Amino acid sequence: MYVNADFSQPVVIGPDDYQWVPSPQSGVERVMLDRLGGEKARATSIVRYAPKSIFPQHSHPGGEEIYVLSGTFSEGDRHYSAGSYLRNPPGSFHQPSSHEGAVIFVKLWQMKPDEKQRVHINTQVPSNWQQHGGRDICPLFSDGIETVILQRMQPGESLFTASVSSAEWLLISGQLKTPDQSFEPGTWMRLPAGFYLDITAGSQGAVVYLKTGHLPDMPEEA
Known part of the structure; x- marks a missing residue:
């Protein structure tokens, strides 16, 4: 399948x-x-x-x-x-x-x-969160290739600040938007390498599960 x-x-x-x-x-x-x-x-x-x-x-x-x-x-x-x-x-x-x-x-x-x-x-524990590059994140996993975080975004803040090799996000709460579309909690998006600087948090901010750097070029059937 x-x-x-x-x-x-x-x-x-x-x-x-x-x-x-x-x-x-x-x-x-x-x-x-x-x-x-x-x-x-x-x-x-x-x-x-x-x-x-x-x-x-x-x-x-x-x-x-x-x-x-x-x-x-x-x-x-x-x-x-x-x-x-x-x-x-x-x-x-x-x-x-x-x-x-x-x-x-x-x-x-x-x-x-x-x-x-x-x-x-437990991402509900405040001590698991930290400031990194001016961003409020909860580190979940990193092995030098794949990075997984929970990111708490302020209104208008961009999800990405530079190009990505691959990315995948799930909107936990709040709202994300692009110039022509808005996304509600529960939305999942997978993105190939590129620039996605126009994805920003809505007026109430957002909390996003974000995984980067992990997608294979040619995935094989498991």
């Missing part, structure tokens, strides 16, 4: 474009943002857990990256509220569930094979 598989083209999907597709597990649905492969695929998705839904324990040979958008997401007896960022490295396993229900942003099979460290960052 291929969904938005041409990485040389920009893609934008807003909440009004979401198409919820049942997963193999009852009570769990997903919006496929991009995908290369079947059930074991390089994939980016929004996943919705109904209350009291649970997945059987399973492994992630290619790793899994998660940002909790709402509700409480659980892995066994570990519980993660909205604003939690997780990286489960290649070869890890877990038993995901949600007692109250949850919506999460998920990326599969997009880590380097030698990544080993589990990451859990």
Whole structure:
């Protein structure tokens, strides 16, 4: 299965474009943002857990990256509220569930094979935020190639200050806009290399999950 598989083209999907597709597990649905492969695929998705839904324990040979958008997401007896960022490295396993229900942003099979460290960052904790280059950010992950941050933007502030080699963002709250379009929370955009200096925060500011430098030139089916 291929969904938005041409990485040389920009893609934008807003909440009004979401198409919820049942997963193999009852009570769990997903919006496929991009995908290369079947059930074991390089994939980016929004996943919705109904209350009291649970997945059987399973492994992630290619790793899994998660940002909790709402509700409480659980892995066994570990519980993660909205604003939690997780990286489960290649070869890890877990038993995901949600007692109250949850919506999460998920990326599969997009880590380097030698990544080993589990990451859990609660972005709601003020001490996890810092000023960097005059910008308010919460660092989530960096390996010298890929960088993942949460960025809190002031009204009118540009998302990018220079050209990017590749970028992907998910609007957590507030509004982003270009001269001819505005984006609401839940909007996801993937961008190839280029200049995107006209993406700015709206009048109320914005909080954005931002990943840069990570997109392959020619992705292969997982």
